[in-house]
Amino acid sequence: MNLLNTIEHKKTQFSNAEKKVCDYILEHPEQVESYTITKLANQAETSTSAVLRFCQSLGFKGYKDFRFELMNDLKNSHHEDNGSKFESLVNHYINTMNHFKMMNQTVIEHLIEDIKQANNISICGMHYSSLPAKQLSYGLQDLGYMNYLAQDYLEFTHLLNAVNNESLFIYFSINGSKNGVLHYLVPNIQDTLPENSYLITLNEKAPLSDYFKHTITLPGSYLSHNSIIDNESISCMFIEILINMLSI
Numbered sequence: 001m002n003l004l005n006t007i008e009h010k011k012t013q014f015s016n017a018e019k020k021v022c023d024y025i026l027e028h029p030e031q032v033e034s035y036t037i038t039k040l041a042n043q044a045e046t047s048t049s050a051v052l053r054f055c056q057s058l059g060f061k062g063y064k065d066f067r068f069e070l071m072n073d074l075k076n077s078h079h080e081d082n083g084s085k086f087e088s089l090v091n092h093y094i095n096t097m098n099h100f101k102m103m104n105q106t107v108i109e110h111l112i113e114d115i116k117q118a119n120n121i122s123i124c125g126m127h128y129s130s131l132p133a134k135q136l137s138y139g140l141q142d143l144g145y146m147n148y149l150a151q152d153y154l155e156f157t158h159l160l161n162a163v164n165n166e167s168l169f170i171y172f173s174i175n176g177s178k179n180g181v182l183h184y185l186v187p188n189i190q191d192t193l194p195e196n197s198y199l200i201t202l203n204e205k206a207p208l209s210d211y212f213k214h215t216i217t218l219p220g221s222y223l224s225h226n227s228i229i230d231n232e233s234i235s236c237m238f239i240e241i242l243i244n245m246l247s248i
Contacts (some may be wrong), residue, residue, distance in 0.1 A: 003073045004029060006058065018057065025070075035073050037063040061204065065102065072098060096234065099219030100241065103232035107214050111170075112194050112245055115140065118168035121147035122159050125172030132200070132235035133172045139243035160192065169197040174231050176206020200238070202231055 007022055016020050024044040025032060032040065040063070041048045057068040076091045115121065121140065125133025130151045137149040150159040163169055175198065199212040202219075209215040219237050 002076070003058075005068050010058070013082070014054065014057065014244060015050070017046045018054040020044045020046040021051050029074060032067055033074075035067075036232040068098075068102070072213065097237065100238070103219070107216055108242070108245075109110070110214060111198055111216065112124060112242070114168050114198075115145060115246060118145075118165040118196070120162065120164065121145060121170070122150070122163050123147055123170045123172075124150040124156055124159060125155070126151055126153070128174050128211075128232055129172035129235070131232050132194055132239050133170075133237055135239045136170065136172075138243070140246075143243070143246055163192070163194060165194050167194045167196070169194050169200070170200065171208075171212070172200050172235065173206065174202050175206055176201035176203040176208045178207045200235070202234060 004026065007026060010020055011019070021040065021044045024040070028043075032235060035043070035220050037051050041051050044051070051063055055061075055063050059064065060066040060069070064232070071094045076088070078096060082166065123133050123140075124139050125131075127187075133149065133151060137147050140147050148159050148162050150156040193211060193213075197212045198214045198216060199208050200216045200218065202217070204217045206215065206217070216238075218234055
């Protein structure tokens with residue numbers, strides 16, 4: 001389901017002010033590319049706050065992210081009209097990769113520096129998060145960075161014995177929920193995690209981020225519900241980028 005279809009599907013859920021934004025975008029999607037949030041609000045005869053609420057109700061941080069996704073969707077739809085199914089799928093992946101450009105690069109650079117300087121690297125990821133955790137662990141080993149990897153509850157309890165305040169701890173959780181291994185196995189997790197701790201998640205509002213010094217949010221809050229790209233693939237794409245940045 002593309003973004004315009006999603007907007008149409010959620011039309012009845014918007015407030016009256018948000019419906020004005022909805023109706024205008026559905027009637028004039030191509031014009032949004034050149035509009036600021038103020039211009040769109042004026043054209044839709046509503047307020048900028050209504051535009052912002054409209055965008056956030058669709059899973060975006062703000063208007064800029066919404067406009068970026070809409071333009072990508074429109075470009076992809078043009079390609080799909082003229083191209084093959086293969087080209088259409090490739091365009092979905094290209095669209096996903098473009099979202100990585102909007103990530104916080106500063107925290108990624110901090111992680112790279114911490115990996116280079118760490119004497120003890122511990123990596124954890126279970127269930128759907130186990131594949132990117134394993135990919136990072138193996139990738140670091142190939143570059144000469146030895147590390148500990150935990151992919152189930154038993155391994156995690158042993159891994160914690162190797163963690164100290166000088167360790168670098170990297171935890172993968174797609175949804176960033178507290179109702180997982182960290183909550184049940186480590187009640188006082190704030191006192192257990194080292195200073196250099198990173199949560200890698202697709203949830204920009206991940207409850208677990210309260211426990212970690214750094215959080216890296218991958219593009220996913222909107223993509224995971226509106227894209228054919230699997231959540232694990234998004235995480236693995238990021239690990240490929242990270243490993244290549246480390247090798248340069």
